[in-house]
Amino acid sequence: MRLPSIAARSLSLMAALCLLACGGGGGADGDSGTTPAADLVLSGVAAVGAPLGGARISVVDAKGASVGSAVAHPVEGTYRLTLSTQSPAMPLLLQARGMDAAGQPQVLHGTVQTAAATMTAQLTPLSDAAVALALGTDPRPVFAKAADNAALLASLGKAGAAADFLKTIVKTQLTELKISDAAALNLLGDAGFAAVKSNSQDLLIESLRISLVTNSKGVEQLQLGNKLLINQPVEVLVDLATAKTELAKSADAAPANAISSTLKATTGAAKVLPELATLDELGAALNKLIAQGASAATFAASELLVGYEGHNGRTLAELSALLASYAQKNWQFGRFQLMGCADDVAVTAGCNRVLVAAPISDSSGSTVALFSDALSLTKPKWLLKGNGKKLEFSLLPVSWLGLEASGALSSALSGVVAPASNPSLGVQLLLQGQDSAGTALLDKATVQTPGGFSIPLAYCGQRWLCISAAAGATSAVASGALSDTLLQPTSLGWLGGADTLRAARYLASYTLAGTAETRNSWLRAELPASVPAAARHPALDGVSASAPLSAAALASGLALNWSSWASANPDLRLSGVRALIRYSGSVTISDFTPAFPPASTLSLPALSAQAGQTPLAYELWLTAQDGAGRRLVTRYTLQP
Incomplete structure (x- = not known):
């Protein structure tokens, strides 16, 4: 018998490999011979102007199924993830949960309309507003029960039209930032977007105050205003349900009649807004001094602090000592976030002193402190100035x-x-x-x-x-x-x-x-028309009739855990804990600051009654805050 030729053997091997690659060979798992679909990669930036470093990104498809998650870069706010399915139901809804530079919790949403091998979705206050307009409601409860809201998720197809409508409301800022081609501005998925002040879209976000509220009549509204006004008023009100109805009427519908306010566009700040493009240079200059191990005296003499007038009672010496303490630990500034205007009197087309906040992080990128102050422009540089106030x-x-x-x-x-x-x-x-x-x-x-x-x-x-x-x-x-x-x-x-x-x-x-x-x-935000639900107020895990909080536990060192509450309320952050021991005519007050999220535990030291004093009551107070500065407080009365 003759052996097969080399050529014949090669052809046989190639045929076998082809059968394996195509799933052939009669196996039960074989298909019709189509090439496997490629992975779908989604990326973008979570930012409120300044990055939402460490934000948790979650994605659901149009059926409400979870299709991916990631954690944003701790400093830049960028994220990248591969979807868990190669054929998701479109459009996608994204959520970012994080903490801004002022320590305020933020929950933002974005969307992707069409599946592709590479997709981009930004998660910013403007993308969140566009999603809210398309859904006709606050996206947070929709996302929380996405599987039950599949019918509503289909309306995300109008998010692009909603974004175009938003551009008509913020047209003044677009002009001031010299964004001449508004049609080309992609508020949902600009692959070139970065959370840096030199990026015009980032400054657009920085210059606006955007929030979702329910008014006293129970109407859900989108509120927009110029952040650089001294009293932070609401300028434009948009009724969400009306906007959704109008957007659904035609492909090019613009829901202008959903605006219920007198103003139809936000006002601008032409004097200062374009100048904010160089703001990041101040943070970089401060970090350079920190990296050099600068002393308090060096900081005090730096040109960055020339003319510092104090901020809410903080003096130049105290600020210099604070910055020197950062240098000793090699803690550095993240990007500044614009918080508002520190002026007492309104300034035409701008603001002389700009309120800012910045996260302070260690070399791992973890936020370890928060910094706030006021800046002023001494062209061409922004310098630390303070608000000039001797108390807060x-x-x-x-x-x-x-x-x-x-x-x-x-x-x-x-x-x-x-x-x-x-x-x-x-x-x-x-x-x-x-x-x-x-x-x-x-x-x-x-x-x-x-x-x-x-x-x-x-x-x-x-x-x-x-x-x-x-x-x-x-x-x-x-x-x-x-x-x-x-x-x-x-x-x-x-x-x-x-x-x-x-x-x-x-x-x-x-x-x-x-x-x-x-x-x-x-007043930073309107007092709600009705009291928030009890479940919104901070609550501790493990507390029950069979496991009550007690003075004995406080005396031995109480371990606090609020993970369940934090998971159910991603837009809130526990910012303070106070323990009280009351006596006749006096009280012992002990205050504690929890670590920044995602931490949701705190161990209190042993707290006992004063010697010779008879305690009358023991209390534990928990304070939480939302992204608008509202506080929610819970008081536990402990068993004696």
């Missing part, structure tokens, strides 16, 4: 919830605010009365509400002055409870509806170091 004054919308040691709703509200419902709402009035060393700055002050009534405040041995029941009092006893600083409409007749609206102006009057001063502050 701010107002925050707040809701609170009182719980028993078992986690059950509390009926005893003493030490919170009474009489009031539980949970309830109010405005937290924070006027600094003590410096960082614990030295008293003020003994008393008054704060005038927008309605014209004045609230007396007195020094109470804490950072913030306490609301006083006695007019003109120069001292008060701090309770440690929210009632020390809370104005509540249900218990204070002087506080009316106009006092709880976003941009409501309050006026503080006091004498500091022998000089009479007045300060303005504006």
Whole structure:
């Protein structure tokens, strides 16, 4: 028998390889011989102007199925992932959950309309707004139950038209940033987008304040405004449900009649907005000094701090010492995020002092601290200037919830605010009365509400002055409870509806170091029309009737875990924990700051009653915040 020739053997081998590659050979898993589909890769940037470093990215398809996840770069906010399926139902809905440069939690959404081997989706406040307009509702609850909202997800096909509509609302900023071809501006998937100030789209995002709210009539709205105005007003209101209806009418529908405000476009800041393109250079210059191990004296003498006038009581010496401490640890600045305007008087077409925040990270990219201050432009450079204020004054919308040691709703509200419902709402009035060393700055002050009534405040041995029941009092006893600083409409007749609206102006009057001063502050966000659900307020895992919080556990070192609450409320961050031990006529106050997300645990040191004192009550207070600056507070009353 003759052996096959080499050529014949080669042909046989090639045929066999072909059968294997094509799935042939009669196997049960064989197909019709089509080439396997390629992996689908999705990438982009999560940013609110400044990057959302470390943001958690999740993707669902049009059927609500999870098809991918990733964690954004800790500094740049960039992400890249391969979808878990090669044939997802389109369009895709993306979500980014992270923390901005000011420590405020952010939840943003984006979308991809067409499947491709490589896809780009940006996750920014503008992409979030476009998704909300297309869905006709806040995207967060839709994403949370995506599988139950498949019919609604189909309307994401109108996100492109919604983005085009948004460009008509922010046309003033487009002009100021010299973005001449608005049609070419891709708010959903620009592959060239980067969260740096030299990028025009990034500055567009930085210059706007965008939020999703439900008004007092229960109507979901998109709010837009110019971030560089001193009182941060809402300028344009868009009704989400109306916008969705109008977008669905035709391929080129523009839902202009969904705008319910008088203004149809946001105002601009032509004087300052284009100049912000060089803002990142300041952070780079500070990091260079840090890398050189600069001392406090070196920072104080640096041109970057020339003319520094102080910021909310922080002096040049204190700022220099802070920066030197960063250098000792090699902690460096992330990119600055524009937070607003520090001016007291409105400036035409701009802002003289710009409020900024920046994350401070270690060499691993982990955020270890937050920095905030005010900058001014000394052409061609931005320099640290401060707001020139010797103390801090701010107002925050707040809701609170009182719980028993078992986690059950509390009926005893003493030490919170009474009489009031539980949970309830109010405005937290924070006027600094003590410096960082614990030295008293003020003994008393008054704060005038927008309605014209004045609230007396007195020094109470804490950072913030306490609301006083006695007019003109120069001292008060701090309770440690929210009632020390809370104005509540249900218990204070002087506080009316106009006092709880976003941009409501309050006026503080006091004498500091022998000089009479007045300060303005504006309410950062509108007080909700109804109390947020109890589940929105921070809650601890493992607390129940059979496992209550107790004074004994506090005395041995209490381990706190709020993972379940954090998972259910990705737009909130636990920012503070306070433990109180009450005695007759006095109180021991211990404050703790949780680590930045994704951490959701905190171990308290052992906290025992003072020797010779008989405790009357033990309390644990948890404070959370959202991206608009609203606070949600929970008080647990511990078992003695």
